[in-house]
Structure formats: C-alpha cells, structure tokens
Amino acid sequence: MKLFYTSGACSLSPHIVAHEAGIELRLQKVDLKTKTITTEGDFLAINPKGYVPALQLDDGEILTEGPTIVQYLADLKPEKGLAPRAGTLARYHLQEWLGYINSELHKTYSPLFRPNTPAETRADRLAYLSKRYDLVEKQLAGRSFLLGDHFTVADAYLFTVTNWAGTVKFDLSPFPNLRGFQERIAARPAVKAAMTAEAH
Numbered sequence: 610m611k612l613f614y615t616s617g618a619c620s621l622s623p624h625i626v627a628h629e630a631g632i633e634l635r636l637q638k639v640d641l642k643t644k645t646i647t648t649e650g651d652f653l654a655i656n657p658k659g660y661v662p663a664l665q666l667d668d669g670e671i672l673t674e675g676p677t678i679v680q681y682l683a684d685l686k687p688e689k690g691l692a693p694r695a696g697t698l699a700r701y702h703l704q705e706w707l708g709y710i711n712s713e714l715h716k717t718y719s720p721l722f723r724p725n726t727p728a729e730t731r732a733d734r735l736a737y738l739s740k741r742y743d744l745v746e747k748q749l750a751g752r753s754f755l756l757g758d759h760f761t762v763a764d765a766y767l768f769t770v771t772n773w774a775g776t777v778k779f780d781l782s783p784f785p786n787l788r789g790f791q792e793r794i795a796a797r798p799a800v801k802a803a804m805t806a807e808a809h
C-alpha cells in the first residue's frame with residue numbers, strides 16, 4: 610500500500626497508525642502547492658480532491674479522508690486494538706471523536722495556516738479552538754488516552770492536529786492534560802518512527 614503524505618500534515622495520523630499496527634507502507638510525498646508527487650506524477654490523478662492523506666491499496670483502489678483511512682488500517686490488524694470492533698457502541702464513540710477532531714479541531718486550524726487569513730478571522734478561529742479543546746481537556750482528565758487506557762486511532766489524530774498549535778501560535782498552557790497527552794504520544798516508538806520518516 611502507498612500513503613500519499615506531506616510532512617507534518619494530517620497525513621501523519623494514518624502514518625502513525627500504520628507504524629502502531631506494524632503495517633508497512635510505501636510513502637509518496639506530495640507537494641500540495643503544485644499538486645504533484647515529488648518523485649513524479651500528478652497527485653490530482655490519484656486524489657482529485659487535491660489533499661492528503663490518500664491511501665492506495667495494493668489493487669490500485671484509492672481511499673481518502675483521514676478518519677476513514679485510519680479505521681481501515683486499524684481493521685487490517687484487529688489484534689492491535691487500535692479501534693474497537695466495528696458495530697460495537699465503543700466503535701461509534703471512536704467515530705464520534707474522529708468526527709469531532711476532523712470538523713471541530715482540524716478544520717479550525719486550516720485557515721490559520723493561510724497567510725492571507727484576516728486578523729479578525731484568526732482571532733475568531735483561535736477562540737473557537739480554545740472552546741473546542743476545553744472538552745478534550747475534560748475528557749483527558751484521569752485518562753491516558755481519549756477513549757480510556759488504550760491507544761486508538763483517535764489519539765493519533767488528536768496528537769497530529771494538536772502538534773500544529775505552536776506553528777499557528779495557539780497557546781496550550783491552559784490545557785495541562787492535553788500537554789501531558791502530547792508528551793506521552795510523542796514518546797511512543799511508532800510516533801517517533803513516523804515523524805522521523807517524514808523529516809527526510
């Protein structure tokens with residue numbers, strides 16, 4: 610399988626999950642400005658949506674959308690416990706978190722990366738993030754991971770987006786549980802391996 614990624618982007622989440630699951634992926638780096646694959650090729654021919662992550666399966670089929678890709682990878686190795694079994698209530702709670710991270714956190718960060726975003730919009734988005742992280746902070750009280758004492762794909766995603774806080778100047782100091790979470794996740798061998806691979 611091939612993972613189309615950009616260093617440090619949301620594609621880090623499925624990359625981490627693959628390492629956690631022990632799934633070997635071939636990495637294909639994407640230049641998001643030109644929509645090209647850095648080795649060679651038109652990324653839009655792979656994913657017409659023009660964004661990472663995209664996963665190409667061994668039969669050539671393409672899967673997009675981070676929350677979907679991480680569940681697909683987790684389900685390839687159910688014994689790793691990266692996602693509760695499909696159809697269980699716990700799985701729906703996992704999807705609840707993936708949806709929250711996707712629409713409430715990830716997509717709130719997005720305009721903060723654009724240089725032409727007006728200052729007023731930036732301030733609004735930073736305040737919105739703060740409000741949305743309040744819930745995450747409460748959820749992490751007395752828990753090592755979002756869903757309890759097991760690492761799941763939701764943790765890989767939360768870690769990935771929260772890692773952008775410094776770049777967009779979002780202050781994490783009011784969120785001690787979240788800061789502890791970031792440190793714990795960053796120390797995981799699979800996370801270090803994925804981040805090291807993306808640094809090259």
Ligand SMILES: N[C@@H](CCC(=O)N[C@@H](CS)C(=O)NCC(=O)O)C(=O)O
Pocket residue numbers: 618619620641659660661662673674675676711
């Ligand atoms: N809905 C997609 C959004 C993915 C996304 O926002 N990817 C960003 C990087 S974090 C990207 O590739 N942006 C480039 C663009 O939209 O042109 C998902 O959840 O996977």
